[in-house]
Amino acid sequence: MRVRAVFVMAWTVAVLAPLALAWQQLDGVAERSIFDTLASFEDRFQTSGALEFTFRVAILSTLLTLAIGVPLAWNLGRHRWPQHALLRSLFTTPFVMPTILVAMGFLALLDPWPWFRQDGALLALLLAHAWFNLALVIRFCEPLLATLDPSLEEAARLLPKGRTRWGRMRHLWAPLFAPSIAAAGAMTFLFSFTSFALVRWLTPGQRNLEIVMANQAEWAGIAIPELGRAPSEIIMAAAMVQLLTILASLGLISWLQARRNLMHLPRVEDAREPPTTVAGLHVIVMAILVLSPLVALLISSFQIRGEWDTAGWSAAFEGARTGIGVPRAMWSSLVYAGLTLCIAVPCGYILADVIHGLEKDRPRLAMAVDVMAMLPLAVSAVIIGLGVLIGLIRTEPELARSWWIPAYGHILLTTPFVVRILLPAMREIDPDLDAAAALLGAGPLRRLLRVRLPLLRGALIVAASFVLAISLGEFGASWVVVKYTDWTTLPIMIDELLGRPGFDPVPRAAAHAAGVVLLGLTMVLFMAVERFRPTGSGGEF
Amino acid sequence: MQSNTKALLTCFLMLATAFAGCLESETASDDEDVLRIISYDAFGISDEMLSQFTNETGIKIELTRAGDAGGVLATALQTQDSGLYDMVLGIDNSYLGAALSAELFQPLDVNRSGLSERALASYDGDFAIPFDVGSVCLNYDATHVDGENVTVPSSLWDFTDENWTGKVAVQNPRTSSPGRSFAIAVATMLGEEHDDWWSAMNANDVIVSDGWTEAYEVHYSAGYGVWNDGFIGDAKAVVSYCHSPGVEAYYGENWTTSVALDLPGASFSQIEYAALLSGSKQGASADAFVEWLISEDINSQMPTLNFMYPAIEGGDLPEDAGYRWHSVVPTDAVVMPETIDAKIADWLDAWDAAMA
Numbered sequence: 001m002r003v004r005a006v007f008v009m010a011w012t013v014a015v016l017a018p019l020a021l022a023w024q025q026l027d028g029v030a031e032r033s034i035f036d037t038l039a040s041f042e043d044r045f046q047t048s049g050a051l052e053f054t055f056r057v058a059i060l061s062t063l064l065t066l067a068i069g070v071p072l073a074w075n076l077g078r079h080r081w082p083q084h085a086l087l088r089s090l091f092t093t094p095f096v097m098p099t100i101l102v103a104m105g106f107l108a109l110l111d112p113w114p115w116f117r118q119d120g121a122l123l124a125l126l127l128a129h130a131w132f133n134l135a136l137v138i139r140f141c142e143p144l145l146a147t148l149d150p151s152l153e154e155a156a157r158l159l160p161k162g163r164t165r166w167g168r169m170r171h172l173w174a175p176l177f178a179p180s181i182a183a184a185g186a187m188t189f190l191f192s193f194t195s196f197a198l199v200r201w202l203t204p205g206q207r208n209l210e211i212v213m214a215n216q217a218e219w220a221g222i223a224i225p226e227l228g229r230a231p232s233e234i235i236m237a238a239a240m241v242q243l244l245t246i247l248a249s250l251g252l253i254s255w256l257q258a259r260r261n262l263m264h265l266p267r268v269e270d271a272r273e274p275p276t277t278v279a280g281l282h283v284i285v286m287a288i289l290v291l292s293p294l295v296a297l298l299i300s301s302f303q304i305r306g307e308w309d310t311a312g313w314s315a316a317f318e319g320a321r322t323g324i325g326v327p328r329a330m331w332s333s334l335v336y337a338g339l340t341l342c343i344a345v346p347c348g349y350i351l352a353d354v355i356h357g358l359e360k361d362r363p364r365l366a367m368a369v370d371v372m373a374m375l376p377l378a379v380s381a382v383i384i385g386l387g388v389l390i391g392l393i394r395t396e397p398e399l400a401r402s403w404w405i406p407a408y409g410h411i412l413l414t415t416p417f418v419v420r421i422l423l424p425a426m427r428e429i430d431p432d433l434d435a436a437a438a439l440l441g442a443g444p445l446r447r448l449l450r451v452r453l454p455l456l457r458g459a460l461i462v463a464a465s466f467v468l469a470i471s472l473g474e475f476g477a478s479w480v481v482v483k484y485t486d487w488t489t490l491p492i493m494i495d496e497l498l499g500r501p502g503f504d505p506v507p508r509a510a511a512h513a514a515g516v517v518l519l520g521l522t523m524v525l526f527m528a529v530e531r532f533r534p535t536g537s538g539g540e541f
Numbered sequence: 542m543q544s545n546t547k548a549l550l551t552c553f554l555m556l557a558t559a560f561a562g563c564l565e566s567e568t569a570s571d572d573e574d575v576l577r578i579i580s581y582d583a584f585g586i587s588d589e590m591l592s593q594f595t596n597e598t599g600i601k602i603e604l605t606r607a608g609d610a611g612g613v614l615a616t617a618l619q620t621q622d623s624g625l626y627d628m629v630l631g632i633d634n635s636y637l638g639a640a641l642s643a644e645l646f647q648p649l650d651v652n653r654s655g656l657s658e659r660a661l662a663s664y665d666g667d668f669a670i671p672f673d674v675g676s677v678c679l680n681y682d683a684t685h686v687d688g689e690n691v692t693v694p695s696s697l698w699d700f701t702d703e704n705w706t707g708k709v710a711v712q713n714p715r716t717s718s719p720g721r722s723f724a725i726a727v728a729t730m731l732g733e734e735h736d737d738w739w740s741a742m743n744a745n746d747v748i749v750s751d752g753w754t755e756a757y758e759v760h761y762s763a764g765y766g767v768w769n770d771g772f773i774g775d776a777k778a779v780v781s782y783c784h785s786p787g788v789e790a791y792y793g794e795n796w797t798t799s800v801a802l803d804l805p806g807a808s809f810s811q812i813e814y815a816a817l818l819s820g821s822k823q824g825a826s827a828d829a830f831v832e833w834l835i836s837e838d839i840n841s842q843m844p845t846l847n848f849m850y851p852a853i854e855g856g857d858l859p860e861d862a863g864y865r866w867h868s869v870v871p872t873d874a875v876v877m878p879e880t881i882d883a884k885i886a887d888w889l890d891a892w893d894a895a896m897a
Contacts, residue, residue, distance in 0.1 A: 045749070045896035046715060107771035117759075117773045201771070204750060213717045215751055218608055218615040226642055226884045230893075231715075263730060298771075305768040326590075389619060396762065397623035500584030502758055503766055503788045525820055 004354050008369060011351065014414065015375050018387025025221040029232040031341050037237040047212055047234055051241065052476035054193060054208040057122075063131035063183050068130050069137025070181060076138060077145025080310040087283070088142065089527045091290060095135035096466065098491060100131060100498075101515040104202035105293030108300040117204075125202040129195060131290065141177060141182035148176070149266035177262040186249045186256065193245060194380065197475070209238045210380060217382040221390065239383050239524050246378035247371065254370045257424075258363070292359035296518055301512035304505045312509025313460020314516070316497075320510075324488050325518055329474035333489040333518075337358055337471040338409040344467045345460065347411065348373075355419070356426045372417045376412040384412070406489075410474055414467040421466065425459035465529040469522045490518045575601045576826050579616050580630040582606045585847040596832055600826045603879035609752075610813070612637055615819060617645055620674075627821035628830070630672075634663035634812045635722055638882025641668060646682035646816045647824070651831045658888040659893030660812055660852035663878055669814035672834045676783040677722040678808035679709075682763035683798045685777035687692075688860055697727065697738060697807055700745070700778065707746035710760040710776035714892055716751045723780045725881060726809040728888045735888070739895035748776055749896060757781055763799035767788060783808060787858055788848050803869050810873035813849065833851040 005195045027387045030037075041047040072091070081087050095100070101499075110116040116124040133168045156162030156172045164180070207215070216231035275283075301312055319325030358366035376384070390409070392400040399405070429452070437447045453460065475491045497511035587895070591602045605626070607616040614636045617629050621643070632640055640646065648667035660671040679700075684692055700709050712720025728735040750756040760776035764785075767774060782788075782801075789797035798845045807828030815834060817827045833839060840851045844858045850858070858865040 043897050044893040045713070046893060048897045094791075104770070107769075112685075112772045114773070117771060120776070200751075204755055204773070205748065207751075211751070215713070218612045222615060222618050224618065224639060225886065228890065300770055307763075321590075393620055393623045397620070399624050400623075400625055427546075439611070496582065500585070500789075501583055501607070501754070502769065503785075503792045503848065505765065505768065505792070508769070 004350060004357075006349075006371075007350050011347065011415075012372055013371065014408075015379075016386075019379060020387070021388035021391045021394075022221070022383045023236075025386065026232045026236050028344070029221055029223045030236055031229050032233050034233075034237045037233045038241070041237070044230070044234075046215065046230070047207075050207045050209055050212045050238070050258075053206055054210075057125065057129070057195070057199070058189050058193040058426060060122075061126050061195075062189045064126045064186050065133045065188045065192075066181060069134050070141065071282070072140045072286050073141040074133065074145060075275075075279040078271075078273060080270075080272040081275060081283065086527065087287070088138070090287060091138050092135035093469075093523050094132050094290060094527050095103075096469035096473065097132070097434040097519060098475050098515075098522075099132065099195070099197040100201070100471075100475055100491075100494070100518055101297065102128060102293060103197050104512060104515060105133075105197075105297040105421055106536040107201060108296035109293045111296075120204045121206075125198060126477045128198045128202055128293075129188075129192045131293065131426075132198070133191055134290070136187045136191075137181070137184045139356055140180045140187075143442075144177070144180060144265070146270065146272050147267045147269055149268045150271050154265060171330045176265065179256045180540060183253050183256040183260070185252045190246055190249050190253075190377070193249075194242065194378075195404055200231055201368045205431060209242050210382075211368060213238045213242075213380050213382045217386065222387055235382065239380055242380060243378060244484070247348055250371050250374050250378060251367070254367050254374075258359070258367075263385075277527040296511055297519070298516050301509060301516050304509050309373055309509070311506050315506050315510040316513040320506075324493070326490070326514055327489045328512070329493040330489050330517065330521065333472050333491070333521075334491060336407055336410060337468045339407050339413055340403075340452070340471040341464055341467050343407070343465060344471075345418055346409045347458075351415065352419045352422040354528040355423060370419070370423075374416045375538075377416050384409070394410050413474065414470050417466045417470065418463040421463040423454065425456050429455050461529050466525050469526045472522050472525070473518060491515055491520075527528050556597075561663055562879060572825075573601055574599055574826055575603055576625045576628060576823055576830055577605070577624050578628045578630050579605050579607050579705055581609050581613050581615050583609075583847075584631060586834075587846070590839070590846075594830070597778060598826075598829055598833075600829060611716075611721070614640055614645075615745055618643060621645060621818075622820045624820050626818055627823040628815060628817055628827050630815050631720070631813050632816060633718060633814070634827040634878055634884075635712050635718065635725055635881055637814060638878035638880075639814070639885075641878070642882060645819060647821070647832055649820045650662070650814075650824070650828050651816050651835070655837075655853050656835065656854060657854045657856065659681070659810065659850075662810065663812050664814075664861070667814045670831050670835065671812045671852040672811045672815050672831075672864045673843045673847055673852050674810060676808045676810050676869075676871055677726070677850040678783045678804070678869075678871055679723075679764070679779065679802040680761070680781045680783075680785055680799050681802055682761070684763070685801075694802060694804065697731065697804070698741075700747075701738070701741040703743075705745060706780065707748065707775060708777040709742065709745075710748040710750060710756040711742075711781055712753055712756050712777040713749055713751050717753055717756075719753045719782070720756075722811050723807040723886070724892055725876060725892050726807055726874040728884070729876045730766065730806040730879075734865065736891040736895045742897050753781065757785075761799075763789075763797065765792065778802070782811075782848070783871050784844075784848075784850070784858060784864075784868035787864040787866070790863035790867040791859075793862075797863075797867060799867075801867075801869040803870070803871050805872040806874050806883055808871040808873045809876075812852075840866075868884045 040053060076088065076091065103539070106124065110124055114527055137331065153168065153172065156168050161171045163167045199206065199208050200211055213235050216234045219231035220235045277492045292518065293429065302310060304311055305416055317326045329508050351369065355366050355369050355373070358369065389400070433451055434447060444452065473491060475495060494511045494514050497507045497514065500507045502508050579798060584604070593747070595601050598868050607613050610631050610633045613629050615632050617626065617640070620626060624796050646668040649670055650667070651670050653661065653665065653670065656671060660674050685691060685708070694700060711723060714721040714724040727738060731738050748756070748760050750760065756776070756779050757764050758769055759771060759773050761779040762774040762777055766772045782803070786799040789799050815831050817824060821827070835853060840853045841856055843851045844864065845847050858868055
């Protein structure tokens with residue numbers, strides 16, 4: 001137990017230290033209190049409208065995602081589709097796609113309809129958020145739908161309130177799925193609340209809190225008179241609102257999922273029925289919609305100033321504009337992803353194990369560890385990036401140059417996903433198995449390798465695929481204190497290409513080409529492992 | 542479970558070390574002569590040219606990209622005296638005063654005699670050596686200015702009338718360096734009236750974006766953005782460089798409808814500097830690099846590499862494909878770095894309040 005207590009403490013320090021350092025630095029510069037800053041949010045161009053816009057987008061995105069996602073999860077989960085695993089992973093890949101490429105894809109897709117760029121910009125953003133977060137609804141609801149004992153519905157048919165389809169919806173399915181849907185909704189809210197690239201590219205001229213912070217980030221924590229103290233004050237206020245909102249939704253998610261576990265629903269191996277025509281059409285249309293931004297990006301990578309041209313692709317592969325080409329950048333990306341995998345999966349495993357162990361006897365403490373495990377998702381990258389930078393410069397500047405600093409960011413960001421994936425799987429393991437194996441004389445290592453890990457195999461594979469995919473697409477350049485060309489990953493290469501003024505059209509096309517490679521790589525890795533997932537496993541991601 | 546956890550950790554740590562090996566082999570060793578430079582994202586000197594410099598001199602260049610000119614200064618301030626970086630590339634004259642008063646630099650030993658008057662206009666000293674210049678001003682779409690209903694604006698106040706309602710795009714001066722340069726020009730030109738002008742522009746639905754890219758390629762109707770996905774084209778005038786129409790022509794087969802507005806005092810001459818950070822021990826290598834950067838051979842290529850004018854005497858834009866013909870060298874606002882340093886905080890606060 002001691003090793004694990006130390007581990008949880010180490011994790012807490014790894015997460016909180018950058019936060020505390022950043023906060024201390026900002027606090028040293030800021031003069032006004034957070035409340036004063038918040039009160040004058042509407043009087044300054046940099047912040048006016050941001051609070052309202054952030055909440056409006058997050059709430060509307062959540063509603064739209066659920067409206068689109070729940071029927072799809074229903075049709076996907078209740079019917080037996082050919083290539084079911086492939087189909088399921090198709091609908092979940094958007095979630096691991098780098099958002100800046102999603103934004104490029106949506107811009108390419110919506111280009112024929114100028115309305116989406118002006119009056120309809122908000123709708124375009126909401127659709128992109130729904131596209132991105134669809135996976136959450138499917139992952140949270142589909143497994144239960146696919147394995148719920150059909151006799152429940154048959155029994156309900158005999159009862160007065162369950163005679164009609166609507167009656168069964170209302171009195172049977174809705175109560176059963178409310179916690180799953182609510183958890184998916186809370187997650188969607190969280191990701192829409194902190195959305196950055198999609199807001200920046202799809203709703204020009206609008207700022208949410210994340211953009212407000214990113215805008216002020218470069219001057220944060222610097223006390224020179226020419227700059228004023230506003231940037232640090234704005235970041236503190238925005239970060240505080242964001243942190244409180246997100247902690248509330250994380251707490252809600254943790255509570256909902258614990259509650260869902262208490263329901264003990266009768267499950268069967270496979271409760272799916274043969275598909276109907278309407279459901280088939282629905283799933284096909286949705287599959288096309290999910291693929292369309294990616295196809296649009298692919299097409300635009302072959303276009304230069306409205307003409308078909310492969311110059312973008314050759315520039316991307318030769319590295320003519322960035323010094324290194326796609327193959328080399330791809331290798332760096334894969335190395336970082338591999339490294340992240342090796343550390344994030346065991347970290348997540350241990351954290352999940354601790355939470356699971358505490359759940360029965362000390363549920364409050366379990367929830368606290370759970371929230372701590374999820375915290376990196378909640379804290380703005382701006383704050384953590386600043387904290388890492390300050391921490392390193394104060395202690396050991398040479399460390400800022402080391403190769404593992406970007407990996408540190410990737411690990412903090414992917415571990416929460418491992419926890420969310422492993423935790424439900426651990427809850428399903430019969431605790432007697434471990435005890436029985438111990439009784440039969442199996443040592444700890446043997447029990448881990450022969451009992452626990454094989455039982456968690458499906459969940460571990462899914463977790464690994466998430467870690468790889470998210471790490472590959474991690475654009476959070478603010479994590480990277482010192483960027484060197486030697487370690488240019490695909491996302492950094494794309495970022496650099498997009499950073500050039502576009503008078504010369506080739507870099508933009510090259511960015512799209514590199515983006516297509518990145519998306520392809522992510523998709524292949526992600527979909528390849530999906531078939532290892534048994535129907536009904538997961539239930540969180 | 543305790544040893545269980547330990548075993549797991551050990552296995553994965555070994556794997557992680559193996560992966561780390563792949564990365565570590567690529568790092569530079571400490572004995573090499575390395576110049577660590579902070580530059581902005583759009584810095585256009587290609588890696589090929591940098592490796593040419595390395596081949597000639599044995600000095601290795603490591604570029605860190607840090608957003609725009611402001612990002613370069615911010616990164617330099619945040620890492621001041623940490624020894625993490627040796628040089629900055631691209632701090633401009635609008636930020637130079639702040640950098641100098643923060644004592645960020647140490648002197649370079651570079652001969653400035655080959656540099657043009659324009660390049661040395663704001664600052665002529667050892668702490669910062671200019672390597673390129675360019676003026677920030679409004680560009681307009683010539684198809685909008687038909688000469689009958691809409692004439693070429695002869696005053697900034699013309700942009701506050703109904704012909705330009707919702708048709709001018711500027712950048713947020715706190716997040717964009719062209720935006721900041723333009724705000725400085727406006728404040729210098731209009732003096733006390735500058736916040737009234739911004740309020741009037743705000744009332745006239747001026748479009749404000751956080752970066753040059755969004756203002757120019759998403760909103761501006763006469764730029765290359767027309768070819769891009771997501772183009773809106775609602776702005777008929779945009780803050781950019783006075784030679785942006787030249788760059789348009791250069792990449793557009795000598796054709797563009799974009800024109801730089803030649804309005805005396807409504808432009809800001811942006812001068813970009815190379816400087817050696819205090820705390821760096823790489824003074825000699827930095828001198829060599831700056832000498833190379835302002836050498837005739839390299840500096841004369843600035844217009845095509847970095848989309849800016851050369852800083853050297855006699856340096857100009859190439860005449861190919863209308864680059865020079867479509868560009869304007871305006872009469873810039875006259876403002877010194879010390880003035881900017883003293884007033885910029887007030888100007889930006891006034892801007893924030895006027896535009897809220």
